Amino acid sequence: MIRPGFLAFAIILLCAGCSNDTSTSASTTTTPTAGPGTETMNVVMAPGGTAVRTFTASAAGTVTVTLNATNPTTVIGLGIGVPGSAAGGCDMTTTVNTSGGSAPQIAASVGAGNFCAGTFTLGAGTIPSTGVIVLMTVVHP
Amino acid sequence: MTAMRPLLRPIAIVFALAMAACGGDSTPTPASTTTGPTTELFEGQLTSRGASQFFSFTVSTAGDVNLTLASVTTAATPGTSLNLPLGLGLGMPVGTDCNLTQQTTTGPGLVPQVTGSNVSAATYCVKVFDVGNLTVPVNFAVRITHT
Numbered sequence: 001m002i003r004p005g006f007l008a009f010a011i012i013l014l015c016a017g018c019s020n021d022t023s024t025s026a027s028t029t030t031t032p033t034a035g036p037g038t039e040t041m042n043v044v045m046a047p048g049g050t051a052v053r054t055f056t057a058s059a060a061g062t063v064t065v066t067l068n069a070t071n072p073t074t075v076i077g078l079g080i081g082v083p084g085s086a087a088g089g090c091d092m093t094t095t096v097n098t099s100g101g102s103a104p105q106i107a108a109s110v111g112a113g114n115f116c117a118g119t120f121t122l123g124a125g126t127i128p129s130t131g132v133i134v135l136m137t138v139v140h141p
Numbered sequence: 142m143t144a145m146r147p148l149l150r151p152i153a154i155v156f157a158l159a160m161a162a163c164g165g166d167s168t169p170t171p172a173s174t175t176t177g178p179t180t181e182l183f184e185g186q187l188t189s190r191g192a193s194q195f196f197s198f199t200v201s202t203a204g205d206v207n208l209t210l211a212s213v214t215t216a217a218t219p220g221t222s223l224n225l226p227l228g229l230g231l232g233m234p235v236g237t238d239c240n241l242t243q244q245t246t247t248g249p250g251l252v253p254q255v256t257g258s259n260v261s262a263a264t265y266c267v268k269v270f271d272v273g274n275l276t277v278p279v280n281f282a283v284r285i286t287h288t
Contacts (some may be wrong), residue, residue, distance in 0.1 A: 048222065060252065077220055080154040080251070084182055084282045087220055091184065091212035091282035093249045095222040097248040110251040111181065113284070129231070 005024030014121045015016070036061075039138040044131045045076070045119055050088030051134055052118030053067045057110050069100035071133040075119040077134070080108050090116035097122060100135070180206065182256060183267055183283040186216075187227070192272030195239035195282075203261050204288025206231060207253035210269070212282035224248045228270040233256050239266035246272050253286075260287075 013049030041053040057063065067078045078098050098105045106117075117138045121127055182191065208231055213223045221245040230244030247254040257265070269281050 033287065063251075079220065079222060081222070082182065082209075082251070082282060082284050084184055084211070084212065086280070086282075091280075092214060092220055092222045093211050093251050095220065108251050111207070111253060113286070115251065125204075 005020050006056050007083070013138055016086040036141050037139075039140070040119075041118075041136045041138075043122065043134055045127070045134050047127055048121055048129045049131075050090070050118055051086040051136075051140060052090045052116050053136065054083055054090075054114060054116045055138055055140050056095075056110075056114050057112050057140045059141045060109070060111045062107055063115065063117075063138065063140045064104035065101070065139045066104045067098055067100050067119065068102070068135040069133075070135070070139055071126065073099055074132055075122065076132065076134070077100050077122055078105055078118075078126065079120070080106050080115065080138075083114055088118055088120065090118050102137070104139075106124060107112065111131045144172060146206050151168045155250070178286045178288055181285045181287075183269070183285060184281070185269065186278055186280050187269065187271050187275055188278040189271075190273065190275045191271055193228075193268055195234075195266045195268040196240075196285075197234050197264055197266045198287060199264050200260055200287050202288045203259055206257035206260050206285070206287045207267060208255040208267050209251065209284040210247055210249050210281065211237055211251060211284050212280070213249045214280045215277055216280065217277065224247060225274055225279060226272060227274075227279075227281060228272045229245075229255055229283065230268045230270070231255050231283065232266055232268065234264060234266045239268040249281075 039055045043051045045051045065080050073098055079092040079095035081090045083090040096105050119134050185194040210229045213225050219265035226246050227250045230241035234283045
């Protein structure tokens with residue numbers, strides 16, 4: 001025997017669970033975008049090696065690349081480009097030979113898309129055999 | 142038990158009506174997918190004065206084509222950029238060549254130097270060529286974005 005009061009309660013519970021969830025009524029897939037940001041790279045770069053960091057500019061604007069410091073202090077190559085098959089995986093657009101500093105050594109106009117920035121050694125014997133610690137910062141739109 | 146039936150009947154009717162109203166919209170909502178432009182990278186080398194190379198790609202739906210000569214480097218100093226102006230053009234493949242419809246002379250940069258606006262779906266080509274400045278072999282990279 002089922003009591004009428006229980007049935008009424010069951011109906012209320014069932015109907016409460018019937019509402020449509022409108023938040024899932026449409027499915028939209030969009031390409032993820034990366035917003036403005038700052039990327040840092042802190043690595044040990046071996047002799048003859050490269051160190052590259054990729055990033056995504058979400059809109060056209062200016063990218064600044066700063067070689068903040070190296071340890072030991074030395075002059076190395078610093079560049080910005082697009083991901084590719086060159087050494088380190090970055091086809092360089094603009095490069096400079098520089099030591100660490102607080103002001104950006106590279107400022108480049110970019111469109112939206114994927115880019116890379118990195119450092120490279122300038123030849124045999126330019127850095128210690130144990131490598132050099134590199135601290136680089138990239139600010140992008 | 143028999144006395145309960147008159148009470149159960151309206152409840153059963155209400156239950157049935159409530160369940161019938163609970164169906165919601167069963168029509169499936171098609172998922173929409175937003176796809177961005179396709180990006181391709183054309184890498185090559187120009188080894189002698191007057192040399193050229195081209196690369197073909199397919200535009201699947203009408204839209205803009207952007208070409209960016211993103212990198213010019215030398216094999217002698219790998220990694221070091223070279224601000225050497227090269228010819229960069231957009232066209233359509235004809236035989237074993239690329240018949241250019243627009244072109245420019247530009248050094249490497251990270252914003253498009255050649256744009257084809259609202260081109261129709263077809264096969265196109267990008268051509269990189271020396272304009273008389275080449276003294277050593279150079280590697281180049283062109284970023285192509287298209288629909």
